Amino acid sequence: MRAQLEALMAKVLEVELKDADAVEVFRVEWLGRKGRMKDLMAAFKEAPNEQKRELGMLLNQLKQLIEERMEAASSGLQSGIASTGSGEDYSRPAGGIPMGTHHPLSVVRKEIIGIFERLGFTISEGPEIEDDYHVFSGLNFPEEHPARDMQDTFFVDREPDLLLRTHTSSVQVREMEQHDPPMRLIMPGRVFRNEAISARAHCMFHQIEGLYIDEDVSFADLKQTLLLFAQEFFGPDTKIRLRPSYFPFTEPSAEVDVYWGLETEVDKRITKGTGWLEILGCGMVDPNVLEAAGIDSRKYSGFAFGMGVERITMLRYQIGDLRAFFENDARFLDQFRGQH
Numbered sequence: 001m002r003a004q005l006e007a008l009m010a011k012v013l014e015v016e017l018k019d020a021d022a023v024e025v026f027r028v029e030w031l032g033r034k035g036r037m038k039d040l041m042a043a044f045k046e047a048p049n050e051q052k053r054e055l056g057m058l059l060n061q062l063k064q065l066i067e068e069r070m071e072a073a074s075s076g077l078q079s080g081i082a083s084t085g086s087g088e089d090y091s092r093p094a095g096g097i098p099m100g101t102h103h104p105l106s107v108v109r110k111e112i113i114g115i116f117e118r119l120g121f122t123i124s125e126g127p128e129i130e131d132d133y134h135v136f137s138g139l140n141f142p143e144e145h146p147a148r149d150m151q152d153t154f155f156v157d158r159e160p161d162l163l164l165r166t167h168t169s170s171v172q173v174r175e176m177e178q179h180d181p182p183m184r185l186i187m188p189g190r191v192f193r194n195e196a197i198s199a200r201a202h203c204m205f206h207q208i209e210g211l212y213i214d215e216d217v218s219f220a221d222l223k224q225t226l227l228l229f230a231q232e233f234f235g236p237d238t239k240i241r242l243r244p245s246y247f248p249f250t251e252p253s254a255e256v257d258v259y260w261g262l263e264t265e266v267d268k269r270i271t272k273g274t275g276w277l278e279i280l281g282c283g284m285v286d287p288n289v290l291e292a293a294g295i296d297s298r299k300y301s302g303f304a305f306g307m308g309v310e311r312i313t314m315l316r317y318q319i320g321d322l323r324a325f326f327e328n329d330a331r332f333l334d335q336f337r338g339q340h
Ligand code: DAH
Pocket: 166, 167, 168, 169, 209, 210, 247, 249, 250, 280, 281, 282, 283, 303, 304, 305, 306, 307
């Protein structure tokens, strides 16, 4: 009887219970008034006493197995899961497809561009491999002028006039050459500088350049545009200040700081104890730059600005090391899941 019970257990496990009818037939066959369990109980009573303990346990196991199978089959049927017998369940909801995330630099670039697009700026791009004229001379950098050393340039070996652009300001020059004012442009792109890679510097990074040229564009327009940008991006209570600065292609020139606060030790460290953080350079387009591009500087004026995307992203997400952006470590990138 012991071997018989074991064989029956195997049988119970093999039965297909693919719909409610099959479950009912199974129930009647095993647990019904004239079912197999009944016969087995009768046989059990006849068995020699010394076997009863073992046989009783096996009988219980068999009954439990039958009940488990019925329960599993019914709950599966109720939730709409059909067993196909192949082991695959084609009615199950599809699992999530593992998806990548937006890179934090893309998230921030998109947001910055979006703010300026709402102000009527349109996007424009230019080449990463540029000539000296569009990166320097056309922007009023005199030959041999030390201002060229402000940006350590990668030159193309075989073609000394070609270089990797050190800033997106080169796109301004191309646009001014090709179009007449009024123009309102936002120009994102990759730039390159011959710098040792560290937590604060990289040989490749991203900038977003802005240019607005029309009649009667004033420094007040520049300041108000940048204040609006800062408040849209960092929050409505954000304060900015403009510090006088120097760029060959703008006059006057300024650097813009946002007020970051001095509450924590980190605030003190990253703002060098001032509470202010620089976010961009800007100014009124120098008349020499307009004239070089064929724009009448008596009729038109304009402002320009340029900001570093990495820097602004580090501020937004409190990222301490620039290199994290370029290592593609999934643990870093995964933290930006849901940002877009
Ligand atoms: N091109 C400058 C740089 O890379 C940033 C900049 C400053 C851009 C002033 C501008 C500007 O358009 O007006 O450091």
